[in-house]
Amino acid sequence: MQFLLPLLAAVAPLAAAHGAVTSYIVGGKTYAGYEGFSPQPNAQIIQRQWPDYNPIMTVTDGKMTCNGGTSAPLSASIAAGDNITAVWKQWTHQQGPVMVWMYACPGGFQGCDGKGKGWFKIDQMGLYGASMNSNDWGTGVVYKSLKWSSKIPASLKPGKYLIRHELLALHQANTPQFYPECAQLDVTGSGSATPSGAYLTSIPAYAKQSDPGIMVDIYQGKATTYKCPGPDVWTG
Numbered sequence: 001m002q003f004l005l006p007l008l009a010a011v012a013p014l015a016a017a018h019g020a021v022t023s024y025i026v027g028g029k030t031y032a033g034y035e036g037f038s039p040q041p042n043a044q045i046i047q048r049q050w051p052d053y054n055p056i057m058t059v060t061d062g063k064m065t066c067n068g069g070t071s072a073p074l075s076a077s078i079a080a081g082d083n084i085t086a087v088w089k090q091w092t093h094q095q096g097p098v099m100v101w102m103y104a105c106p107g108g109f110q111g112c113d114g115k116g117k118g119w120f121k122i123d124q125m126g127l128y129g130a131s132m133n134s135n136d137w138g139t140g141v142v143y144k145s146l147k148w149s150s151k152i153p154a155s156l157k158p159g160k161y162l163i164r165h166e167l168l169a170l171h172q173a174n175t176p177q178f179y180p181e182c183a184q185l186d187v188t189g190s191g192s193a194t195p196s197g198a199y200l201t202s203i204p205a206y207a208k209q210s211d212p213g214i215m216v217d218i219y220q221g222k223a224t225t226y227k228c229p230g231p232d233v234w235t236g
């Protein structure tokens with residue numbers, strides 16, 4: 001789990017905790033993501049290589065964009081309206097939301113740094129049960145299935161996009177942990193829609209660290225509803 005005893009920490013590899021997206025499935029085809037802790041030169045993957053999947057503790061951290069990853073050599077083609085499934089080799093936490101974001105890269109992937117107010121959500125699941133102190137959360141679904149499937153909005157304008165899967169772990173009171181990874185998608189189709197400004201935000205800092213969806217004590221028992229931080233989901 002998140003904080004091992006010092007004795008255990010000395011013998012357990014760092015990679016034993018937490019988790020990250022390690023591959024993607026589109027139209028029955030599996031696309032390799034990244035699985036290591038040391039970026040590999042020339043890895044033929046669609047995912048932006050991350051240096052580690054240690055928890056990111058603040059929503060303003062620069063690693064929030066794509067867990068520190070910059071560009072990948074490949075991309076996956078997906079028709080607008082089809083689903084993409086992210087796969088985690090392992091995941092350890094069951095409280096907190098899953099949020100899936102996209103960002104347009106009109107100039108191509110290599111220079112696409114995810115900066116500016118261009119991120120929008122296409123999917124999310126926060127608390128679906130009645131109690132915050134339960135496993136009835138989006139990340140609880142990932143814990144059980146090690147998968148998350150999201151639909152690319154059918155009307156989305158074709159082009160190059162980043163897709164960013166974010167797990168926000170809330171199991172420690174008032175100590176949020178963010179786990180984001182990004183992959184590169186070539187969206188096809190005949191749509192022409194793009195989200196309006198109300199759906200767009202910047203990453204890092206899509207919300208304040210004090211947002212009640214981020215800085216929360218799920219064991220308090222006072223709040224019974226939960227609102228995911230950031231803008232509403234854009235469905236096209």
Ligand SMILES: *[C@@H]1O[C@H](CO)[C@@H](O)[C@H](O)[C@H]1NC(C)=O
Nearest residue numbers: 083084122123149150151152
């Ligand atoms: C496709 O993704 C949506 C969420 O965006 C989900 O509700 C639906 O179950 C997924 N479909 C499949 C076949 O996985």
Ligand SMILES: [Cu+2]
Nearest residue numbers: 001002017018
């Ligand atoms: Cu963890």
